[in-house]
Amino acid sequence: MTTHTSPVQALVVVDVQKAFTGGDCALPDAARLVDRTAGLIARARSAGALVVHVQNDGDPGAPDEPGTPGWELHHPVGSGPAEVVVRKTHDDAFQDTALGDLLTSAGVKSLAVCGLMSEMCVQATARTAVALAYRVVLPHDAHATYDIPAEPGISPVVRAAAVSRVAAWPLSRDADVTARAADVTFTAPPHSGP
Structure with a gap:
Protein backbone atom coordinates (compact mmCIF):
# COMPACT_ATOMS: atom_id res chain seq x y z
CA MET A 1 0.00 0.00 0.00
CA THR A 2 1.10 3.51 -0.77
CA THR A 3 1.29 5.93 2.15
CA HIS A 4 1.68 9.14 0.17
CA THR A 5 0.61 10.07 -3.32
CA SER A 6 1.01 13.14 -5.47
CA PRO A 7 -2.12 15.30 -5.87
CA VAL A 8 -4.97 14.11 -8.08
CA GLN A 9 -7.15 16.34 -10.25
CA ALA A 10 -10.55 14.70 -9.71
CA LEU A 11 -12.56 12.80 -7.12
CA VAL A 12 -15.12 10.21 -8.22
CA VAL A 13 -17.58 9.47 -5.40
CA VAL A 14 -19.37 6.25 -6.33
CA ASP A 15 -22.96 5.57 -5.20
CA VAL A 16 -22.85 7.20 -1.75
CA GLN A 17 -26.64 7.24 -1.60
CA LYS A 18 -28.99 7.41 1.36
CA ALA A 19 -30.23 3.82 1.00
CA PHE A 20 -26.73 2.57 1.86
CA THR A 21 -25.70 5.13 4.49
CA GLY A 22 -28.71 4.83 6.81
CA GLY A 23 -31.76 2.74 7.60
CA ASP A 24 -32.30 -0.98 7.04
CA CYS A 25 -29.91 -1.24 4.07
CA ALA A 26 -27.02 0.71 5.62
CA LEU A 27 -23.54 -0.70 5.20
CA PRO A 28 -21.98 -2.13 8.37
CA ASP A 29 -19.35 0.64 8.30
CA ALA A 30 -21.52 3.43 6.87
CA ALA A 31 -20.45 6.04 9.45
CA ARG A 32 -16.76 5.63 8.53
CA LEU A 33 -17.54 5.73 4.81
CA VAL A 34 -19.57 8.93 5.16
CA ASP A 35 -16.85 10.57 7.27
CA ARG A 36 -14.02 9.66 4.87
CA THR A 37 -15.91 10.60 1.71
CA ALA A 38 -17.00 13.92 3.25
CA GLY A 39 -13.37 14.71 4.03
CA LEU A 40 -12.27 13.85 0.51
CA ILE A 41 -15.04 16.00 -1.01
CA ALA A 42 -14.15 18.97 1.21
CA ARG A 43 -10.44 18.78 0.31
CA ALA A 44 -11.16 18.31 -3.40
CA ARG A 45 -13.49 21.33 -3.42
CA SER A 46 -10.97 23.45 -1.55
CA ALA A 47 -8.25 22.60 -4.09
CA GLY A 48 -10.47 23.25 -7.11
CA ALA A 49 -10.43 19.61 -8.21
CA LEU A 50 -13.29 18.19 -10.26
CA VAL A 51 -15.79 16.36 -8.00
CA VAL A 52 -18.01 13.78 -9.68
CA HIS A 53 -20.87 12.30 -7.68
CA VAL A 54 -21.94 9.02 -9.29
CA GLN A 55 -25.58 8.13 -8.63
CA ASN A 56 -26.83 4.62 -9.34
CA ASP A 57 -30.29 4.20 -10.85
CA GLY A 58 -31.46 0.97 -9.23
CA ASP A 59 -34.10 -1.35 -10.63
CA PRO A 60 -37.79 -0.89 -9.71
CA GLY A 61 -38.23 -1.90 -6.08
CA ALA A 62 -34.51 -1.62 -5.29
CA PRO A 63 -33.41 0.55 -2.35
CA ASP A 64 -31.84 2.99 -4.84
CA GLU A 65 -34.75 3.13 -7.29
CA PRO A 66 -34.77 6.58 -8.94
CA GLY A 67 -37.07 9.06 -7.24
CA THR A 68 -37.11 7.24 -3.90
CA PRO A 69 -35.52 8.64 -0.72
CA GLY A 70 -32.83 5.92 -0.84
CA TRP A 71 -31.76 7.00 -4.32
CA GLU A 72 -30.80 10.50 -3.14
CA LEU A 73 -27.12 11.30 -2.72
CA HIS A 74 -25.92 11.38 0.88
CA HIS A 75 -23.58 14.34 0.35
CA PRO A 76 -24.95 17.64 -0.98
CA VAL A 77 -23.65 18.53 -4.43
CA GLY A 78 -21.79 21.82 -4.56
CA SER A 79 -22.59 24.47 -7.11
CA GLY A 80 -20.32 25.43 -9.97
CA PRO A 81 -18.75 23.74 -12.97
CA ALA A 82 -16.23 21.73 -10.95
CA PHE A 94 -17.77 4.92 -17.31
CA GLN A 95 -20.19 2.57 -19.10
CA ASP A 96 -22.91 4.41 -21.02
CA THR A 97 -22.30 7.68 -19.13
CA ALA A 98 -20.59 11.01 -19.76
CA VAL A 108 -7.97 15.32 -15.88
CA LYS A 109 -5.07 12.84 -15.89
CA SER A 110 -5.36 11.60 -12.30
CA LEU A 111 -8.26 10.80 -10.01
CA ALA A 112 -9.25 9.23 -6.72
CA VAL A 113 -12.14 6.78 -6.49
CA CYS A 114 -14.17 6.22 -3.32
CA GLY A 115 -17.63 5.02 -2.31
CA LEU A 116 -19.47 1.73 -2.57
CA MET A 117 -19.64 -1.20 -3.12
CA SER A 118 -15.96 -2.10 -2.98
CA GLU A 119 -16.13 -5.29 -5.02
CA MET A 120 -18.66 -4.02 -7.52
CA CYS A 121 -18.99 -0.38 -8.60
CA VAL A 122 -15.82 0.97 -6.98
CA GLN A 123 -13.63 -1.79 -8.39
CA ALA A 124 -15.28 -1.67 -11.85
CA THR A 125 -14.91 2.11 -12.09
CA ALA A 126 -11.31 2.12 -10.85
CA ARG A 127 -10.40 -0.74 -13.21
CA THR A 128 -11.75 1.14 -16.23
CA TYR A 146 -21.60 -5.54 2.95
CA ASP A 147 -20.67 -8.86 4.54
CA ILE A 148 -20.98 -11.77 2.13
CA PRO A 149 -23.36 -14.29 3.76
CA ALA A 150 -22.24 -17.79 4.61
CA GLU A 151 -22.80 -20.38 1.91
CA PRO A 152 -22.90 -24.01 3.10
CA GLY A 153 -20.17 -26.02 1.45
CA ILE A 154 -18.41 -22.87 0.19
CA SER A 155 -17.47 -20.55 3.05
CA PRO A 156 -18.52 -18.99 6.33
CA VAL A 157 -19.52 -15.32 6.41
CA VAL A 158 -16.92 -13.12 4.75
CA ARG A 159 -16.77 -9.86 6.65
CA ALA A 160 -17.11 -6.59 4.76
CA ALA A 161 -13.60 -5.44 5.67
CA ALA A 162 -12.13 -8.56 4.07
CA VAL A 163 -14.28 -8.13 0.97
CA SER A 164 -13.08 -4.54 0.58
CA ARG A 165 -9.44 -5.60 0.98
CA VAL A 166 -9.79 -8.35 -1.61
CA ALA A 167 -11.56 -5.97 -4.01
CA ALA A 168 -8.66 -3.51 -3.84
CA TRP A 169 -5.91 -6.11 -4.07
CA PRO A 170 -5.96 -6.71 -7.85
CA LEU A 171 -5.94 -2.95 -8.44
CA SER A 172 -2.79 -2.45 -6.39
CA ARG A 173 -0.53 -3.42 -9.31
CA ASP A 174 -1.76 -0.51 -11.44
CA ALA A 175 -3.31 1.97 -9.00
CA ASP A 176 -2.10 3.67 -5.82
CA VAL A 177 -4.00 1.93 -3.03
CA THR A 178 -3.53 4.14 0.01
CA ALA A 179 -4.38 3.11 3.56
CA ARG A 180 -5.98 6.42 4.51
CA ALA A 181 -8.19 8.91 2.70
CA ALA A 182 -6.43 11.60 4.72
CA ASP A 183 -3.28 10.93 2.63
CA VAL A 184 -5.02 11.85 -0.65
CA THR A 185 -4.33 15.39 -1.84
CA PHE A 186 -5.89 17.33 -4.70
CA THR A 187 -5.09 19.98 -7.26
CA ALA A 188 -7.19 21.70 -9.90
CA PRO A 189 -7.27 20.17 -13.40
CA PRO A 190 -5.97 22.28 -16.32
CA HIS A 191 -9.46 23.40 -17.36
CA SER A 192 -11.90 25.09 -14.97
CA GLY A 193 -14.67 22.58 -15.44
CA PRO A 194 -16.32 20.11 -17.74
Whole structure:
Protein backbone atom coordinates (compact mmCIF):
# COMPACT_ATOMS: atom_id res chain seq x y z
CA MET A 1 0.00 0.00 0.00
CA THR A 2 1.10 3.51 -0.77
CA THR A 3 1.29 5.93 2.15
CA HIS A 4 1.68 9.14 0.17
CA THR A 5 0.61 10.07 -3.32
CA SER A 6 1.01 13.14 -5.47
CA PRO A 7 -2.12 15.30 -5.87
CA VAL A 8 -4.97 14.11 -8.08
CA GLN A 9 -7.15 16.34 -10.25
CA ALA A 10 -10.55 14.70 -9.71
CA LEU A 11 -12.56 12.80 -7.12
CA VAL A 12 -15.12 10.21 -8.22
CA VAL A 13 -17.58 9.47 -5.40
CA VAL A 14 -19.37 6.25 -6.33
CA ASP A 15 -22.96 5.57 -5.20
CA VAL A 16 -22.85 7.20 -1.75
CA GLN A 17 -26.64 7.24 -1.60
CA LYS A 18 -28.99 7.41 1.36
CA ALA A 19 -30.23 3.82 1.00
CA PHE A 20 -26.73 2.57 1.86
CA THR A 21 -25.70 5.13 4.49
CA GLY A 22 -28.71 4.83 6.81
CA GLY A 23 -31.76 2.74 7.60
CA ASP A 24 -32.30 -0.98 7.04
CA CYS A 25 -29.91 -1.24 4.07
CA ALA A 26 -27.02 0.71 5.62
CA LEU A 27 -23.54 -0.70 5.20
CA PRO A 28 -21.98 -2.13 8.37
CA ASP A 29 -19.35 0.64 8.30
CA ALA A 30 -21.52 3.43 6.87
CA ALA A 31 -20.45 6.04 9.45
CA ARG A 32 -16.76 5.63 8.53
CA LEU A 33 -17.54 5.73 4.81
CA VAL A 34 -19.57 8.93 5.16
CA ASP A 35 -16.85 10.57 7.27
CA ARG A 36 -14.02 9.66 4.87
CA THR A 37 -15.91 10.60 1.71
CA ALA A 38 -17.00 13.92 3.25
CA GLY A 39 -13.37 14.71 4.03
CA LEU A 40 -12.27 13.85 0.51
CA ILE A 41 -15.04 16.00 -1.01
CA ALA A 42 -14.15 18.97 1.21
CA ARG A 43 -10.44 18.78 0.31
CA ALA A 44 -11.16 18.31 -3.40
CA ARG A 45 -13.49 21.33 -3.42
CA SER A 46 -10.97 23.45 -1.55
CA ALA A 47 -8.25 22.60 -4.09
CA GLY A 48 -10.47 23.25 -7.11
CA ALA A 49 -10.43 19.61 -8.21
CA LEU A 50 -13.29 18.19 -10.26
CA VAL A 51 -15.79 16.36 -8.00
CA VAL A 52 -18.01 13.78 -9.68
CA HIS A 53 -20.87 12.30 -7.68
CA VAL A 54 -21.94 9.02 -9.29
CA GLN A 55 -25.58 8.13 -8.63
CA ASN A 56 -26.83 4.62 -9.34
CA ASP A 57 -30.29 4.20 -10.85
CA GLY A 58 -31.46 0.97 -9.23
CA ASP A 59 -34.10 -1.35 -10.63
CA PRO A 60 -37.79 -0.89 -9.71
CA GLY A 61 -38.23 -1.90 -6.08
CA ALA A 62 -34.51 -1.62 -5.29
CA PRO A 63 -33.41 0.55 -2.35
CA ASP A 64 -31.84 2.99 -4.84
CA GLU A 65 -34.75 3.13 -7.29
CA PRO A 66 -34.77 6.58 -8.94
CA GLY A 67 -37.07 9.06 -7.24
CA THR A 68 -37.11 7.24 -3.90
CA PRO A 69 -35.52 8.64 -0.72
CA GLY A 70 -32.83 5.92 -0.84
CA TRP A 71 -31.76 7.00 -4.32
CA GLU A 72 -30.80 10.50 -3.14
CA LEU A 73 -27.12 11.30 -2.72
CA HIS A 74 -25.92 11.38 0.88
CA HIS A 75 -23.58 14.34 0.35
CA PRO A 76 -24.95 17.64 -0.98
CA VAL A 77 -23.65 18.53 -4.43
CA GLY A 78 -21.79 21.82 -4.56
CA SER A 79 -22.59 24.47 -7.11
CA GLY A 80 -20.32 25.43 -9.97
CA PRO A 81 -18.75 23.74 -12.97
CA ALA A 82 -16.23 21.73 -10.95
CA GLU A 83 -18.90 19.56 -9.29
CA VAL A 84 -21.26 17.33 -11.25
CA VAL A 85 -23.57 14.33 -10.93
CA VAL A 86 -23.30 11.36 -13.29
CA ARG A 87 -26.14 8.83 -13.23
CA LYS A 88 -25.44 5.22 -14.12
CA THR A 89 -27.17 1.87 -14.55
CA HIS A 90 -24.09 -0.40 -14.64
CA ASP A 91 -21.40 -1.17 -12.07
CA ASP A 92 -18.79 0.72 -14.11
CA ALA A 93 -19.42 4.47 -13.90
CA PHE A 94 -17.77 4.92 -17.31
CA GLN A 95 -20.19 2.57 -19.10
CA ASP A 96 -22.91 4.41 -21.02
CA THR A 97 -22.30 7.68 -19.13
CA ALA A 98 -20.59 11.01 -19.76
CA LEU A 99 -17.90 10.38 -17.11
CA GLY A 100 -15.06 9.89 -19.61
CA ASP A 101 -16.04 13.01 -21.55
CA LEU A 102 -16.25 15.08 -18.36
CA LEU A 103 -12.77 14.03 -17.28
CA THR A 104 -11.33 14.61 -20.74
CA SER A 105 -12.87 18.06 -21.15
CA ALA A 106 -11.44 19.13 -17.79
CA GLY A 107 -8.00 17.81 -18.75
CA VAL A 108 -7.97 15.32 -15.88
CA LYS A 109 -5.07 12.84 -15.89
CA SER A 110 -5.36 11.60 -12.30
CA LEU A 111 -8.26 10.80 -10.01
CA ALA A 112 -9.25 9.23 -6.72
CA VAL A 113 -12.14 6.78 -6.49
CA CYS A 114 -14.17 6.22 -3.32
CA GLY A 115 -17.63 5.02 -2.31
CA LEU A 116 -19.47 1.73 -2.57
CA MET A 117 -19.64 -1.20 -3.12
CA SER A 118 -15.96 -2.10 -2.98
CA GLU A 119 -16.13 -5.29 -5.02
CA MET A 120 -18.66 -4.02 -7.52
CA CYS A 121 -18.99 -0.38 -8.60
CA VAL A 122 -15.82 0.97 -6.98
CA GLN A 123 -13.63 -1.79 -8.39
CA ALA A 124 -15.28 -1.67 -11.85
CA THR A 125 -14.91 2.11 -12.09
CA ALA A 126 -11.31 2.12 -10.85
CA ARG A 127 -10.40 -0.74 -13.21
CA THR A 128 -11.75 1.14 -16.23
CA ALA A 129 -9.98 4.34 -15.16
CA VAL A 130 -6.70 2.40 -15.05
CA ALA A 131 -7.43 0.85 -18.47
CA LEU A 132 -8.02 4.37 -19.84
CA ALA A 133 -4.56 5.38 -18.57
CA TYR A 134 -5.64 7.62 -15.71
CA ARG A 135 -3.45 7.62 -12.62
CA VAL A 136 -5.82 6.19 -10.04
CA VAL A 137 -5.71 6.52 -6.26
CA LEU A 138 -7.95 4.23 -4.21
CA PRO A 139 -8.08 5.20 -0.51
CA HIS A 140 -8.77 1.96 1.35
CA ASP A 141 -10.72 3.51 4.22
CA ALA A 142 -13.03 5.41 1.83
CA HIS A 143 -14.75 2.48 0.15
CA ALA A 144 -16.99 -0.11 1.77
CA THR A 145 -19.42 -2.94 1.21
CA TYR A 146 -21.60 -5.54 2.95
CA ASP A 147 -20.67 -8.86 4.54
CA ILE A 148 -20.98 -11.77 2.13
CA PRO A 149 -23.36 -14.29 3.76
CA ALA A 150 -22.24 -17.79 4.61
CA GLU A 151 -22.80 -20.38 1.91
CA PRO A 152 -22.90 -24.01 3.10
CA GLY A 153 -20.17 -26.02 1.45
CA ILE A 154 -18.41 -22.87 0.19
CA SER A 155 -17.47 -20.55 3.05
CA PRO A 156 -18.52 -18.99 6.33
CA VAL A 157 -19.52 -15.32 6.41
CA VAL A 158 -16.92 -13.12 4.75
CA ARG A 159 -16.77 -9.86 6.65
CA ALA A 160 -17.11 -6.59 4.76
CA ALA A 161 -13.60 -5.44 5.67
CA ALA A 162 -12.13 -8.56 4.07
CA VAL A 163 -14.28 -8.13 0.97
CA SER A 164 -13.08 -4.54 0.58
CA ARG A 165 -9.44 -5.60 0.98
CA VAL A 166 -9.79 -8.35 -1.61
CA ALA A 167 -11.56 -5.97 -4.01
CA ALA A 168 -8.66 -3.51 -3.84
CA TRP A 169 -5.91 -6.11 -4.07
CA PRO A 170 -5.96 -6.71 -7.85
CA LEU A 171 -5.94 -2.95 -8.44
CA SER A 172 -2.79 -2.45 -6.39
CA ARG A 173 -0.53 -3.42 -9.31
CA ASP A 174 -1.76 -0.51 -11.44
CA ALA A 175 -3.31 1.97 -9.00
CA ASP A 176 -2.10 3.67 -5.82
CA VAL A 177 -4.00 1.93 -3.03
CA THR A 178 -3.53 4.14 0.01
CA ALA A 179 -4.38 3.11 3.56
CA ARG A 180 -5.98 6.42 4.51
CA ALA A 181 -8.19 8.91 2.70
CA ALA A 182 -6.43 11.60 4.72
CA ASP A 183 -3.28 10.93 2.63
CA VAL A 184 -5.02 11.85 -0.65
CA THR A 185 -4.33 15.39 -1.84
CA PHE A 186 -5.89 17.33 -4.70
CA THR A 187 -5.09 19.98 -7.26
CA ALA A 188 -7.19 21.70 -9.90
CA PRO A 189 -7.27 20.17 -13.40
CA PRO A 190 -5.97 22.28 -16.32
CA HIS A 191 -9.46 23.40 -17.36
CA SER A 192 -11.90 25.09 -14.97
CA GLY A 193 -14.67 22.58 -15.44
CA PRO A 194 -16.32 20.11 -17.74
